[in-house]
Every structure is written in structure tokens, then in C-alpha cells.
Amino acid sequence: MTTTETRAGVLPAMAEVPAAELRVAVLGVGIMGADHVARLHSRVSGARVVAVSDAAADRAEQIAATVPGCRVIPDPLTAIADPGVDAVVVASPGRFHQEQVLACIAAGKPVLCEKPLTMDADSSLAVVRAEDAFAARTGRRLVQVGFMRRFDPEYAQLRALIAAGELGEPLLVHCAHRNATVPPHFTSEMMISDSVVHEADVARFLLDEDIAAVTVLRPRASRHAVPGQSDPLLVLLETTSGRLIDVECFVSTGVGYEVRTEVVGEDGSAMIGLDLGLVRHAAGGSGAARATGIAPDFRQRFGRAYDIELQRWSDAARRGGIDGPGVWDGYAASAVCAAGVTALRSGRRTETRLVQR
Numbered sequence: 001m002t003t004t005e006t007r008a009g010v011l012p013a014m015a016e017v018p019a020a021e022l023r024v025a026v027l028g029v030g031i032m033g034a035d036h037v038a039r040l041h042s043r044v045s046g047a048r049v050v051a052v053s054d055a056a057a058d059r060a061e062q063i064a065a066t067v068p069g070c071r072v073i074p075d076p077l078t079a080i081a082d083p084g085v086d087a088v089v090v091a092s093p094g095r096f097h098q099e100q101v102l103a104c105i106a107a108g109k110p111v112l113c114e115k116p117l118t119m120d121a122d123s124s125l126a127v128v129r130a131e132d133a134f135a136a137r138t139g140r141r142l143v144q145v146g147f148m149r150r151f152d153p154e155y156a157q158l159r160a161l162i163a164a165g166e167l168g169e170p171l172l173v174h175c176a177h178r179n180a181t182v183p184p185h186f187t188s189e190m191m192i193s194d195s196v197v198h199e200a201d202v203a204r205f206l207l208d209e210d211i212a213a214v215t216v217l218r219p220r221a222s223r224h225a226v227p228g229q230s231d232p233l234l235v236l237l238e239t240t241s242g243r244l245i246d247v248e249c250f251v252s253t254g255v256g257y258e259v260r261t262e263v264v265g266e267d268g269s270a271m272i273g274l275d276l277g278l279v280r281h282a283a284g285g286s287g288a289a290r291a292t293g294i295a296p297d298f299r300q301r302f303g304r305a306y307d308i309e310l311q312r313w314s315d316a317a318r319r320g321g322i323d324g325p326g327v328w329d330g331y332a333a334s335a336v337c338a339a340g341v342t343a344l345r346s347g348r349r350t351e352t353r354l355v356q357r
């Protein structure tokens with residue numbers, strides 16, 4: 001149900017990419033959207049940013065000025081419908097994703113939607129249903145979700161190691177997800193729906209199964225936490241077959257952007273995210289050790305992953321489809337986060353509710 005569903009939306013790697021350049025509109029050009037505009041303009045081939053849209057007019061003008069010929073279209077829905085736009089990147093705040101992604105589906109335009117797909121499981125399911133209806137008519141998938149870790153070479157290597165059986169049966173995954181700071185409006189709920197959503201997807205990506213239940217513990221809060229916020233959090237995800245994933249989510253460390261993942265299997269363990277490449281411990285020897293650097297934020301740590309993600313999305317969009325995590329992955333992660341928010345509020349283990357596909 002997990003990556004099989006994703007694979008259904010993945011176009012074969014050998015498929016030809018049409019010669020015509022993909023004309024892209026980017027909706028929301030704050031930190032992430034502006035980074036994607038620069039990436040599409042200077043590092044992704046076969047795509048051109050032709051329009052940007054942002055609730056802040058001056059911000060839209062400022063970012064449009066960085067790309068020759070790029071227009072500002074103030075209303076995002078007008079930008080989606082514009083006949084000069086072939087495909088869309090949604091990088092607006094999460095609460096606008098549902099409306100904007102549904103408009104892309106209605107217009108039949110491929111869209112890369114930044115995570116989270118939407119803010120809760122029901123609205124994500126509504127997107128799944130709309131895209132399913134489109135796919136039933138056309139045989140094409142339109143929505144790719146910006147779970148960029150799947151395109152990070154270290155995560156890909158870790159997944160391949162697990163799939164090849166090199167660690168034996170994976171049993172445990174230890175994750176650290178640390179940010180230097182977050183804006184003052186960032187709530188404990190957002191630590192689940194906006195931050196731990198990455199681990200919800202990574203767990204499904206690495207282990208190829210769904211998350212059945214979530215428990216959230218609140219350790220003593222850091223004095224740097226946004227007032228009223230429980231920071232850090234310890235989140236425990238249980239997979240359907242009984243594997244456990246523990247996630248330390250700490251978003252006000254003041255240090256930098258630290259994202260680590262260690263998989264412990266019956267026959268060894270492997271860890272990524274130390275700026276050392278993949279470090280592996282197996283019977284008879286372990287991996288490298290050298291001084292590490294810490295990236296200040298996601299743009300440095302996952303820059304290469306975003307480049308690969310947007311290049312592959314753009315190539316697939318030119319063929320009319322997607323090449324990466326789809327709506328079902330977005331929905332599954334939203335369902336985990338919904339259970340997580342309930343677990344956070346209630347202090348109780350909460351089962352994930354996922355409809356049958």
C-alpha cells in the first residue's frame with residue numbers, strides 16, 4: 001500500500017522528455033518558494049519560471065525580478081488557470097495547499113506541492129479522491145508531494161541497503177530532527193504536522209509499510225522554546241508489523257539543522273546525517289569518523305535533494321505526470337500526523353486511521 005502506490009505514479013526512467021520547456025508558476029515565494037525559483041532558474045534543465053504569486057505583493061515583485069520574463073500573477077488560482085502555465089510548484093503555507101492543489105487537478109496541470117500535502121487527514125483524502133478521479137479518466141497522476149528526503153543520496157543509499165537485506169530485518173529507527181529556530185507562531189502541533197511529517201514519510205519510505213500508531217511524550221521543555229510550546233518532543237511511531245521509530249523533534253536548539261536517521265537491524269545498523277556519508281556498524285568493523293559540520297538550515301542540508309527532486313518532477317511534468325511521492329504518500333503522512341496531534345493533546349497512544357485504497 002505504501003511505495004507500491006507511489007510506484008504506480010512513477011513514470012519509467014527511460015521515457016522520453018518532450019522538447020518543449022516546462023513553463024512553471026511558483027505559488028508562495030517565501031523562504032522555500034524563493035529557493036525553488038532560484039533552483040528552477042539556474043539548476044533545473046527544461047523548466048522556466050514564468051509566473052510567481054504571493055500574498056505579499058512586494059515579495060512577489062522582488063522574486064519575479066530575479067528571473068527575466070517572469071510575471072507576477074497576484075491571485076494564485078488565476079496563475080494556475082493561466083494558459084501560459086504548464087505546471088505549478090505550491091510553496092504557500094500549508095493551510096492553502098488543499099485549495100491550490102485541487103485547482104491544479106481541476107486544470108489538469110502537474111503540481112509539486114511542498115509538504116505537508118494538507119493540514120489534516122480528511123483534506124488530504126479529499127485530494128487523493130480528486131486525483132484518483134482524474135487518473136481514472138486520463139491514466140495520469142498529477143500531484144507530487146515535496147518529501148525531498150526521498151531524493152537525498154544518503155536516504156536513497158540507506159533504503160537500498162535495507163532492501164538488499166544487508167542489515168537483516170530492520171527493527172528500530174532512531175531519528176533526530178533539530179532546527180536552530182522556528183518562528184514564534186510555530187506551535188507544538190506544528191512540530192508534528194510540519195516537522196515530524198518528514199519522519200512519517202521517511203519511515204514509510206525506508207521500511208515499506210504504514211504507521212499504525214503514534215505516541216508523543218513531552219520531556220522538560222527547553223528555556224529557548226517558544227512560550228507555551230513543548231520543545232523538544234519525543235514521538236514514537238509503530239509500524240503495522242511492530243517496528244518502532246523514535247523521533248526526537250527539537251526545533252529551538254540554537255545550533256543548526258541536524259537531521260539524523262539510524263536504522264538498527266538484526267544484522268547491523270547504519271546511520272546517515274552526520275555529514276560523514278553513511279556510517280555503518282557491522283560485525284567485524286565500522287565506518288569512518290571525522291569532524292562534522294552542521295548545516296544552518298534545510299537549504300544547505302538538502303540542497304542536492306531539492307535539485308534532484310525538482311529536476312525529476314520537471315522532467316515528469318513535461319511528460320504529463322509525476323516521479324516521486326504522490327497523493328497517497330501525502331495522505332498517509334497526514335494521517336500519521338493527525339494521530340500524532342491527538343496523541344500530543346491526550347498523552348495517549350493513538351492509532352492511525354487510514355482508509356482502504
Ligand SMILES: NC(=O)c1ccc[n+]([C@@H]2O[C@H](COP(=O)([O-])OP(=O)(O)OC[C@H]3O[C@@H](n4cnc5c(N)ncnc54)[C@H](O)[C@@H]3O)[C@@H](O)[C@H]2O)c1
Binds near residue numbers: 032091115
Ligand atoms: N521540504 C522542506 O524541507 C521545506 C522547508 C521549508 C518549508 N517547506 C514548506 O514550504 C511551504 C512554505 O514554507 P516557507 O518556509 O517558505 O514559508 P514562508 O512563510 O517563508 O513563505 C510562505 C509565502 O507564502 C506567501 N503566501 C501566504 N498566503 C499565500 C497564498 N494563499 N498563496 C500564495 N502565497 C501565499 C507568504 O506571503 C510567504 O511569502 C510550507 O508548506 C512548508 O512546510 C518545506
Ligand SMILES: O[C@H]1[C@H](O)[C@@H](O)[C@H](O)[C@@H](O)[C@H]1O
Binds near residue numbers: 195
Ligand atoms: O518547514 C520546515 C521544513 O520542512 C524543514 O525541513 C523542517 O526541518 C522544519 O521543522 C519545518 O518547519
